[in-house]
Amino acid sequence: MRIPDDARLQLAQRFEVLLPHLNERQRRLAMATEARLLGHGGVRLVARTARVSETTVRRGVFELEDGAEPLSEGRVRHPGGGRMRAEAVDPSLVPALLGLVEPDERGDPMSPLRWTTKSLRHLAAELSRQGHRVTAPTVGRLLKENGFSLQGNAKTLEGDQHPDRDVQFHYINEQVKEHQAAGEPVISVDSKKKEQVGLLPMAGQEWRPKGDPIRVEDHSFFAGPQVETAVPYGIYDMTANTGWVNVGVDHDTSAFAVASIRRWWQARGSLDYPRATRLLITADAGGSNSYRYRLWKAELAAFAAESGLTITVCHFPAGTSKWNKIEHRLFSHITMNWRGRPLTSHEVVVNTIAATRTRAGLRVAAELDTGSYPTGIQVSREQLQALPITAHDRHGRWNYSIAPAVSDDAAQPPQSADERAAARTRALQLLADPRLTGMAGSELDALRARLAPDQEARREQRRYVLRGGRRVATTGRNRSLLSNADEVLVTVVYLRQVCPQKVLCDLLGINPVTIGQAIKATRQLLDEHKITITPTVVRYFTRAQDLHAFITQAAPDQHRMEPSRHALTTPALTGMTREALHGLLEELVVPYAAAIEKRRHRHRGGDRRPGTRGGVFRQKITDGDRILATILHRRRVCGLDTLAELFGVCRSTLWNAINDVLPVLDAHGPAITPAERRYATAADLLASTHAHDPEDHHVVL
Structure with a gap:
């Protein structure tokens, strides 16, 4: 029997309103009910009206005729429906996955993903390469079922703990x-x-109008x-x-x-x-x-x-x-x-x-x-x-x-940063004394002006190298303890061999690294400009107090000073006036230095390697000290042990220095005659110098 058009229209209206609100099983049973009510041809009509397969409608009809019990709440299909899970089809899938995510504990220590990000895609690709057909979502499900989750690093390890750590915490609390x-x-x-x-x-x-973020630099380091x-x-x-x-x-x-x-x-x-x-x-x-x-x-x-x-x-x-x-x-x-x-x-x-x-x-x-x-x-x-x-x-x-106050026997009260800066400025002014620099104030200023452009260029180049070639975080202010002019002054005093770096550090209150870097950089510029700083013939000052006392014309502490080199230059010991001795020392310093460098060049078998002879005070005594000691030894004023005591070095050091100077002295110096008297001890020799020259503590460079 032909189904009326009115029934077809009503059926379409019911499906349009009802079916979108039903799940899969409910839709199937609702369509099957309509098909049974329509009789012959109802399955085809319902399938065409609902736009589903006739098989789906017939399956619903069979379910109604079988009288199946309703499913539990929330279920659409009977248990066991659908295809089998990947781990059921491939029992070795889960062990293989765990072997990848835990290579150090349960799996292969040479896992291909040991040094790679263990993302779901990477894990799925590696499992597929091993013959396990699996997708990234399945890998994520398996990891969650086995107790895994996405986690960051936990900052809980503190390394080795100090044994008094807890004790210190309690003490601070008390x-x-x-x-x-x-x-x-x-x-x-x-x-x-x-x-x-x-x-x-x-x-x-921060909250801002939508689509209007603050524009900033794309790189924070530039x-x-x-x-x-x-x-x-x-x-x-x-x-x-x-x-x-x-x-x-x-x-x-x-x-x-x-x-x-x-x-x-x-x-x-x-x-x-x-x-x-x-x-x-x-x-x-x-x-x-x-x-x-x-x-x-x-x-x-x-x-x-x-x-x-x-x-x-x-x-x-x-x-x-x-x-x-x-x-x-x-x-x-x-x-x-x-x-x-x-x-x-x-x-x-x-x-x-x-x-x-x-x-x-x-x-x-x-x-x-x-x-x-x-x-x-x-x-x-x-x-x-x-x-x-x-x-x-x-x-x-x-x-x-x-404590807020120092004891009565303290040398001086604590200095603040401003007081240290003022003392440093005064010390730099004292170091500019012509007796130390060997040049007038105008000559020193001219030298500073000549080196200033290269100094600034070197400083910027050094910053560039330290920054690794990047232009980052530097202010235009000069933050150094020593200005360019100060570095030139300190280098001149050092190259003059007036005192070692330690004395300069104590006098200026600057650490050795800062002064060493300044002297090294300035000395390279002096070498490039072919500027030679003539050293003094004798190094006098081994303590900052003595150098300060000399500049300020105060009387040095003779009880704490080393034996004065000036006392050893008295005519009674050297056999010549101080002016003649000074001229001889200046004449011999250059050929002596050349002879030493020639010998070292021969021992090295070639050109001087970079970094050798980088400092001025390469040994315990200066070149002038070695020449003076050789003259006194040739004069036979005392024994070698006494002479070593006077110069503050060991016997072997002094003997090596004398052997180096003797050929130069014989080739370039005058004839040296023996002294009238030979002293047994250093005390006797110094006592004789005081008798001949009671003002020997006044040092003249």
């Missing part, structure tokens, strides 16, 4: 509680990462050769929960660290704690506030003398800086406050830090410090021992106190 109970200030200090100022990318995100930097040094008051940040523009040195603490005390500490007599500082073991740095302790001693506070410092053990309160109570909030915001100027840095607030009540103040804090400052061991520092009984290297 010191903090004791100072806070007494109403004394307790601060945590540290320096934050140096930031470049400019339109540079910053980590983090900001031009004259980029400014910001060096935040923080002071966190543990008791008041307040922060104070000193934003520097120069180096992060110990002088800068203590200057930050000093500025905090003047701006906040003295107001918050008007009756304070002590100050406790907790700091890391490294950085600008390291317990190893002498300058850190010297600057703290100067601050203690200035403020009248007894300063106690407790350092955290190495590798435990995250326990320092300032890290997670101040610096973390500052980082969150300027996330996603380019630090375009120092004003932005200071205002952003000062705007840091927390719901726990933290308030932060910040100031800009435009002072200069160059590197290379030296504090000698003697200066450190003179400071009023008392080590605690418990791990005195980490825990120590600094």
